[in-house]
Amino acid sequence: MKYSWKSYLSVVLASARMRFLTILRYPGQLVLDTFIPIVFAAMPILLGRANGGTNAAAAFQRNTGTPQYVAYLLIGSSVFTIVSLAFWHMAYWLRWEQEAGTLETLYLVPVHRIWIAAGTAVYSCARSLFSSLTAYFLGALILGFNPWQGELLLAFVFLLVGMVPLYGVTLLYGALILKVKEANALVGLMQWGVSFLMGVFFPITVFPPFLKFIALLFPPTWMTNGVRSAILGVGYFFGKWYLDLAVLWGFLLLAPLFGYWVFNMVEVQVRRNEGMGQF
Amino acid sequence: MIDKPVVVEKLSKIYPVRQRKGLFRSQKDFVQALKDISLDVEQGEIFGLLGPNGAGKTTLIKILTTLILPSSGKVWVNGFEVSKHENDVRASVGCMLMGERGLYWKLTGRENLEYFGALYHLPPASRKKRATQIIERIGLEDIADRTVETYSSGQKMKLAFGKALINDAPLLILDEPTNTLDLPSASELRSIVRQLHEQGKTVIYTTHIMAEAETLCDRVAIIDRGELLAIGTVAELKDSLRWAKVIHVEGVIPAQAVKAVREIAAVKQATRTSQNGATQLTVVSAEGSEILAELIQVLTHHGASIHKLTPQEPTLEDVFITKTGRTLAEDTRVR
Numbered sequence: 001m002k003y004s005w006k007s008y009l010s011v012v013l014a015s016a017r018m019r020f021l022t023i024l025r026y027p028g029q030l031v032l033d034t035f036i037p038i039v040f041a042a043m044p045i046l047l048g049r050a051n052g053g054t055n056a057a058a059a060f061q062r063n064t065g066t067p068q069y070v071a072y073l074l075i076g077s078s079v080f081t082i083v084s085l086a087f088w089h090m091a092y093w094l095r096w097e098q099e100a101g102t103l104e105t106l107y108l109v110p111v112h113r114i115w116i117a118a119g120t121a122v123y124s125c126a127r128s129l130f131s132s133l134t135a136y137f138l139g140a141l142i143l144g145f146n147p148w149q150g151e152l153l154l155a156f157v158f159l160l161v162g163m164v165p166l167y168g169v170t171l172l173y174g175a176l177i178l179k180v181k182e183a184n185a186l187v188g189l190m191q192w193g194v195s196f197l198m199g200v201f202f203p204i205t206v207f208p209p210f211l212k213f214i215a216l217l218f219p220p221t222w223m224t225n226g227v228r229s230a231i232l233g234v235g236y237f238f239g240k241w242y243l244d245l246a247v248l249w250g251f252l253l254l255a256p257l258f259g260y261w262v263f264n265m266v267e268v269q270v271r272r273n274e275g276m277g278q279f
Numbered sequence: 280m281i282d283k284p285v286v287v288e289k290l291s292k293i294y295p296v297r298q299r300k301g302l303f304r305s306q307k308d309f310v311q312a313l314k315d316i317s318l319d320v321e322q323g324e325i326f327g328l329l330g331p332n333g334a335g336k337t338t339l340i341k342i343l344t345t346l347i348l349p350s351s352g353k354v355w356v357n358g359f360e361v362s363k364h365e366n367d368v369r370a371s372v373g374c375m376l377m378g379e380r381g382l383y384w385k386l387t388g389r390e391n392l393e394y395f396g397a398l399y400h401l402p403p404a405s406r407k408k409r410a411t412q413i414i415e416r417i418g419l420e421d422i423a424d425r426t427v428e429t430y431s432s433g434q435k436m437k438l439a440f441g442k443a444l445i446n447d448a449p450l451l452i453l454d455e456p457t458n459t460l461d462l463p464s465a466s467e468l469r470s471i472v473r474q475l476h477e478q479g480k481t482v483i484y485t486t487h488i489m490a491e492a493e494t495l496c497d498r499v500a501i502i503d504r505g506e507l508l509a510i511g512t513v514a515e516l517k518d519s520l521r522w523a524k525v526i527h528v529e530g531v532i533p534a535q536a537v538k539a540v541r542e543i544a545a546v547k548q549a550t551r552t553s554q555n556g557a558t559q560l561t562v563v564s565a566e567g568s569e570i571l572a573e574l575i576q577v578l579t580h581h582g583a584s585i586h587k588l589t590p591q592e593p594t595l596e597d598v599f600i601t602k603t604g605r606t607l608a609e610d611t612r613v614r
Binding site for chain 2: 013021100102106109110112271
């Protein structure tokens with residue numbers, strides 16, 4: 001049976017709507033999401049102010065290319081919010097459905113899970129972009145810097161282009177959770193690993209070569225640096241914005257396909273063995 | 280060309296399982312949940328899958344609905360082979376599995392139905408209309424706009440049943456749909472199943488309640504420990520015991536008394552079971568009341584205390600007991 005693209009789009013929107021309806025019944029969570037990046041960035045900012053004193057900005061510029069360490073750290077934590085929520089929403093979505101018993105139900109409908117996952121990704125993108133952008137502008141107001149500087153539109157393009165491969169990577173993670181049936185510890189561990197690799201509070205140029213190579217294989221690293229370069233002018237990895245963006249486009253084409261392939265493989269294995277009902 | 284709603288050929292399913300051996304050790308093992316099952320379901324019939332808990336009914340249903348893949352054998356549902364045309368199978372089947380666990384508890388009943396309508400590719404206007412029709416049919420109008428978490432267990436089961444109707448499929452697969460329902464609600468649900476059957480729908484209905492299968496199903500397959508023991512209409516299955524008379528004995532019946540009863544020449548089978556704290560002995564014999572005197576004498580001589588003794592016509596449960604030596608109430612999960 002063939003369905004139209006409109007019908008699949010309707011599935012994606014229904015899946016996103018279902019997630020929004022659910023979270024709207026926990027409104028406090030939406031408010032908290034906005035404050036988390038500000039609090040997360042405030043700690044190193046205050047540490048910098050306490051230890052660096054009047055020389056903090058100059059010392060920071062020597063290593064990062066910008067004296068605006070407050071904006072630098074807040075941008076890092078705002079982008080990290082997008083990355084972290086993407087993992088939480090996608091990974092926890094699967095685990096949540098698994099534990100609730102609705103995951104099996106999703107395998108009874110004539111729609112590949114990828115469309116339902118796409119709906120969850122749409123929900124996650126909207127929610128994390130809202131939290132991240134609100135945190136950036138609210139944080140600028142609280143911490144005292146101009147949020148309208150630099151090329152905001154280009155920064156936004158880096159965010160949007162980077163989100164597609166990011167959700168591709170979360171599918172890999174989803175496959176792992178489908179297999180090992182554990183989300184909290186895996187996402188918790190990933191959060192710290194990712195924040196470290198993407199250079200949430202520091203430039204990855206300070207990494208030794210091998211670690212730097214690993215960090216560059218990860219799309220959020222390019223997202224973070226792209227946004228910082230567009231707003232604060234810290235410098236693109238390849239010198240030009242379009243070259244860095246081209247790398248993100250490469251990830252955009254490869255990561256979702258790879259994630260889909262792995263997810264499908266794990267799914268078949270689970271259905272061949274214990275089935276989706278076990279959690 | 281497969282023209283029957285369901286055709287199953289030599290279906291087997293082997294699960295890998297881990298046997299826990301203490302805190303950190305485990306050993307891989309295999310469990311055969313289905314053994315060479317072959318059956319088919321006719322157009323427009325209510326087909327019962329009867330068996331105790333752990334018999335393999337749900338595994339069979341899960342294969343029919345593409346949730347798990349078979350280890351060997353072939354299955355066609357509405358003409359589509361399940362392992363090759365998953366989406367076609369799913370689109371042509373309405374399922375109620377997992378009962379209330381298949382619902383989103385933070386959504387309202389209506390939102391649940393509309394969401395699943397979208398997943399079955401119903402256009403927005405049709406899914407709203409269909410959800411309203413179903414809500415009326417299952418009698419949940421008053422609570423349709425409350426979140427499911429506020430529903431009673433029976434109301435959740437009704438909604439789960441309603442969800443199976445959302446795509447108006449020609450084949451309904453219902454896995455123990457009256458579980459957790461009180462008697463009036465169970466009877467109401469069975470009545471809706473009958474109405475759907477009268478409208479031409481084919482229904483596969485699993486249950487471990489003998490009376491339910493007996494009153495509702497056109498044909499019944501009895502499954503135990505992954506094997507198909509018998510298949511036929513209720514009358515045919517009972518007829519397989521037409522040579523037999525069944526005597527139910529209730530009371531305190533020690534093992535040596537059961538052993539002695541089995542040695543009576545006319546007794547073909549004697550099975551002792553416990554239900555709700557009472558011990559019952561089901562005696563199948565070629566003779567009926569002719570052996571009563573000898574039966575009472577043997578039982579009392581071997582220390583049994585008889586509270587009630589009833590000769591009766593064979594039921595489906597007796598067919599099951601005769602074939603397996605156990606009652607339907609027992610959990611025969613393969614360990």
